[in-house]
Amino acid sequence: MTVTAKPIGKTAAKADERTPGRAAGLETGPLTEAIELLFFAYRDFISDPDELLAKYDFGRAHHRVVHFVGRNPGITVAELLNILRITKQSLARVLKQLIERGFIEQQTGKQDRRQRLLYLTALGLDLEERLAAPQRARVAAALDQAGPDAEAAWRKVLLALVNEEDRAEVERLITKTPGPRD
Known part of the structure; x- marks a missing residue:
């Protein structure tokens, strides 16, 4: 799949420009800054859960499994693999x-005994x-700080960052009936 990147902001006519003194091939500008912000935001977004996971000798894969x-x-298990x-x-x-550590239980499917159904x-x-608590707090504070239209944006x-062919399924997954603490 070919992706054509468009610059961010009102300078659509002008793509990222090279900065003198930077290594060849490294672009700078609003698009690169947005990408770097995403890296830094992700780093901080996962920092609190990472600390807690380390106490259990768990990693980010454990976090994703517990979340989903x-x-x-x-x-x-098949649906989880797909996600x-x-x-x-x-x-x-x-x-x-x-x-084994008692965080998830596995049950056999009632209609299809080959299925393994997972529950926390x-x-x-x-x-x-x-x-989830520190992540919810961080996102809520960021959206509040960004203003009234921030959540929709x-x-x-x-x-839009999700692969186009996966968007409908992702929307279905995220908009289903919320769990007890959402």
């Missing part, structure tokens, strides 16, 4: 740790809440 199982009680886009082997390792345990629900930009 919490948002989708009874999700199948996370990781290998079965990677998911199996992470799930094994979360199940009480311990998992507590972990999910402690991981935030959603529009992030959804």
